[in-house]
Amino acid sequence: MRHNFQANRFMAITGIETLLLGVYLMYVSNVFANHRYPHMHHNQPAIILQHAQDPYLAIILVIIGTYAILVAMYDMQQKFAKRIALTSMLSIWSAYLAAFIYRDLLMGSPISLDSLLIACIVVRIFLELWIGMQT
Secondary structure: OHHHHHHOHHHHHHHHHHHHHHHHHHHOOOOOOHHHOHHHOOOOOHHHHHHHHOHHHHHHHHHHHHHHHHHHHOOOOOHHHHHHHHHHHHHHHHHHHHHHHHHHHHHOOOOOHHHHHHHHHHHHHHHHHHHHOOO
16 A cells, blocks of 8 residues: 555645545634625625535535545556546635635735645646646
């Protein structure tokens, strides 16, 4: 299993990040809450952000992260298994990148460090999907 982790460390680490984001969103229920941003309190578009922390989305994150870890640890050789894991992670991380950037724009502040770090994860997953699947 150690050999499989070394061979698929990108997939395992990204799966762990996805799993941890899901767990974080389950336990911290006010990431996008209006009361954290008083000037957004009566802003109608801010209601959309509250759905980014719904429990079912956090459960989806946990499931996708677990699937990616299993694909990496058991070195599933089928390309479609890795492609499904990478595409799923790219989709969910891109959605959260959009939510974090939208939150930053509504607050009227420059792009936050949270958004920049998520953007780096999205770029890393995209490059792995684009370049890593060509081999």
